[in-house]
Amino acid sequence: AQRVTQPEKLLSVFKGAPVELKCNYSYSGSPELFWYVQYSRQRLQLLLRHISRESIKGFTADLNKGETSFHLKKPFAQEEDSAMYYCALKADSWGKLQFGAGTQVVVTP
């Protein structure tokens, strides 16, 4: 069965400090993974996807098939990074997603 685990419900970091959000998945096929973000009073939106191999707003995420992980990282957190972050796994060929429970990030000055 597909499963996405985000072990941290809340991550509190200081501005300028590195931040890493953990995501582990369980999937028998070739995984396609995403990070979605929900800023306060805004819609849930895509942050990045592993097949794009890009950096968005300073965030990167590398798919590690050996560890079945897709951790999200940023070297220097900013206050505007405060948001809820969801890791998601494409669950079928049509694009249905399995979401993790989410990690609330709070960046304090």
Next chain:
Amino acid sequence: DGGITQSPKYLFRKEGQNVTLSCEQNLNHDAMYWYRQDPGQGLRLIYYSQIVNDFQKGDIAEGYSVSREKKESFPLTVTSAQKNPTAFYLCASSSSGLGGNIQYFGAGTRLSVL
């Protein structure tokens, strides 16, 4: 203004009442989804539709029903059989072509029980 529109923003349900949440998209997407968002539980899939006149149950379909008569519209009915309907409901859509699998979300409807 393109995108996904959910209405109403807030909805109150009385005991034993069915209520319908609206979701409309003008992105010409084939697939549409309904999620329920509860604190600490992430997004859980209620129903999804990959094409007009077809839909499938998600992980928590009991107490909910949907229809997909038009490509643009995917309304969700919360029936009286849903005993714990208080939640934030999100609608999403995605295309099936190149660049697909990216889901675009509405602003949500918050449902409360009176």
